[in-house]
């Protein structure tokens with residue numbers, strides 16, 4: 001389990017371009033530091049009900065995270081977020 005192998009591809013697929021500074025204007029989530037700093041916010045948002053206005057990915061312009069992808073992020077956090 002690592003940021004490079006497991007987490008970065010999930011964020012790339014589900015949270016770009018909005019959270020990638022070159023094209024997006026929202027809280028950057030495209031780096032290891034950004035993800036570790038905001039991990040609780042991220043987990044909170046992706047686990048909200050789909051109809052919640054705070055649910056991410058925003059307005060479901062991207063595929064919502066499956067339960068198994070959410071588990072991957074939780075496991076990574078619980079393992080002290082290896083790079």
Ligand code: HEC
Nearest residue numbers: 014015016018026027041042045046054056057058061062
């Ligand atoms: C289509 C664009 C879009 C996508 C895709 C998207 N977001 Fe967002 N995100 C937004 C917008 C707009 C806001 C600001 C409104 C709000 O806070 O709900 C936001 C806010 C957030 C915040 C709160 C930021 C803060 O400053 O507290 C988090 C955390 C977040 N998004 C996480 C994610 C994650 C994780 C993904 C991918 C699973 C994702 N977002 C995908 C547009 C997007």
